[in-house]
Amino acid sequence: QTKPFADAVKVVEQIENSGYEAFFVGGCVRDFLLDRELGDIDIATSARPEVIQQIFKRVIPVGIQHGTVIVQSAGGSYEVTTYRVDGDYTDQRHPDSVHFIQTIDGDLERRDFTINALAMDRYGEIIDLFDGRKDIERKVIRTVGNGYDRFMEDPLRIIRALRFSSQLGFTISENTLRAIKYVKKEIENIAVERIGNELAKLFAGEHSETGIKYLRETKVYEHLPVMIEYPYIINKLPSDLQPLKSFGAVIALFHLLESAISIKQWVSEWKLSNKIKQEAIQLYEGLMHYEERGLDFWTVYCLPKHLYEDFTRLVNCLFSPDSNLAADDLIEINEKLPIESSRGLEVSGHDIREIFPEAEKGPWIRETLIAVEKQVVAGKLENNKKVLRDWIKWNPHATD
Numbered sequence: 551q552t553k554p555f556a557d558a559v560k561v562v563e564q565i566e567n568s569g570y571e572a573f574f575v576g577g578c579v580r581d582f583l584l585d586r587e588l589g590d591i592d593i594a595t596s597a598r599p600e601v602i603q604q605i606f607k608r609v610i611p612v613g614i615q616h617g618t619v620i621v622q623s624a625g626g627s628y629e630v631t632t633y634r635v636d637g638d639y640t641d642q643r644h645p646d647s648v649h650f651i652q653t654i655d656g657d658l659e660r661r662d663f664t665i666n667a668l669a670m671d672r673y674g675e676i677i678d679l680f681d682g683r684k685d686i687e688r689k690v691i692r693t694v695g696n697g698y699d700r701f702m703e704d705p706l707r708i709i710r711a712l713r714f715s716s717q718l719g720f721t722i723s724e725n726t727l728r729a730i731k732y733v734k735k736e737i738e739n740i741a742v743e744r745i746g747n748e749l750a751k752l753f754a755g756e757h758s759e760t761g762i763k764y765l766r767e768t769k770v771y772e773h774l775p776v777m778i779e780y781p782y783i784i785n786k787l788p789s790d791l792q793p794l795k796s797f798g799a800v801i802a803l804f805h806l807l808e809s810a811i812s813i814k815q816w817v818s819e820w821k822l823s824n825k826i827k828q829e830a831i832q833l834y835e836g837l838m839h840y841e842e843r844g845l846d847f848w849t850v851y852c853l854p855k856h857l858y859e860d861f862t863r864l865v866n867c868l869f870s871p872d873s874n875l876a877a878d879d880l881i882e883i884n885e886k887l888p889i890e891s892s893r894g895l896e897v898s899g900h901d902i903r904e905i906f907p908e909a910e911k912g913p914w915i916r917e918t919l920i921a922v923e924k925q926v927v928a929g930k931l932e933n934n935k936k937v938l939r940d941w942i943k944w945n946p947h948a949t950d
């Protein structure tokens with residue numbers, strides 16, 4: 551558990567040896583105190599980014615204008631950010647400017663929640679200006695300073711409060727909750743990509759039931775894309791929903807619960823990546839196939855491995871409350887699959903054209919190939935060139 555810090559300590563030490571201050575800050579200190587697995591290790595320093603660039607050999611300038619660089623050293627990657635205070639957030643998207651400062655106090659004060667506003671030096675000594683440690687002990691999420699002001703300054707913090715409750719299983723303090731309810735409409739003004747990131751983490755959180763409970767209770771969803779038009783879908787979420795790792799799984803679930811909202815609409819209104827869109831489609835199609843035919847070879851074949859977990863969680867809460875499908879069940883089937891993908895097929899479109907030299911090109915070639923693929927995956931045909939060519943000869947244009 552302390553191993554990641556053991557390496558990172560060298561980075562802090564090197565900055566200090568150059569005459570500057572450096573502390574571990576934010577999520578890594580919080581997670582260290584909670585004995586949770588550490589995500590990224592972030593370091594705050596009094597040194598300017600240009601100085602950090604001189605101290606270390608390998609520095610990636612990811613956000614110099616905000617004072618952030620990534621230092622690759624001591625076998626790890628560390629985000630190193632110069633102490634700063636944010637200027638006004640007039641557009642509620644980005645601070646208009648940032649000002650570098652000399653002491654860590656102001657840097658901690660700009661942070662969102664007390665549990666995220668802790669710093670730790672290289673000896674493990676903690677700086678705790680806002681009773682963050684007490685809040686960690688009591689499992690409470692509380693804004694640093696006045697909630698109303700802090701949420702007005704950056705309304706994304708509202709979604710962040712819900713997602714931390716979902717990841718940590720913490721309650722949101724009464725004052726903070728009141729401020730959320732007061733300011734929530736402002737969420738409509740922030741960049742949708744920023745919200746999507748946080749919402750994905752909310753649905754993936756180990757205590758997602760807590761995050762979803764707050765989402766319902768605060769009615770924050772009434773200010774989110776898509777849900778703004780279909781607010782009732784939040785009540786259709788299954789009560790025994792498990793955390794979903796891929797945001798695509800969340801979209802697939804919502805599409806299943808309300809078919810009037812297409813995956814395409816989700817993707818375009820939330821400005822999601824093509825990768826997430828593909829995952830949503832694969833999961834949705836897999837679920838539809840499962841509903842019809844159960845867990846057959848084709849279902850497993852069409853799903854990439856990294857979606858097995860989400861797939862089984864969706865199956866378990868949507869279709870078969872008694873069965874308990876596990877990712878291992880899919881892995882077991884996967885190991886028995888005759889081919890991994892269509893590239894493993896012993897025939898190609900070229901063979902088909904050879905078998906029917908007179909026929910015109912067209913979608914039937916692809917359809918025939920898919921039919922062959924289904925036969926092979928189901929174990930009904932041996933994946934052997936001669937066998938497959940013979941089958942194609944007698945089953946042209948076959949669709950199933």
Ligand code: ATP
Pocket residue numbers: 575576577578589590592660661662663666667704706707
């Ligand atoms: P995770 O483990 O999920 O990465 P984290 O606490 O590290 O959690 P990040 O989003 O990586 O969260 O942010 C790092 C730190 O930066 C936070 O702990 C917090 O101190 C600060 N922070 C991030 N976003 C904001 C924000 N919108 N307003 C104020 N402080 C923020």
Ligand code: MG
Pocket residue numbers: 577589590
């Ligand atoms: Mg982080």
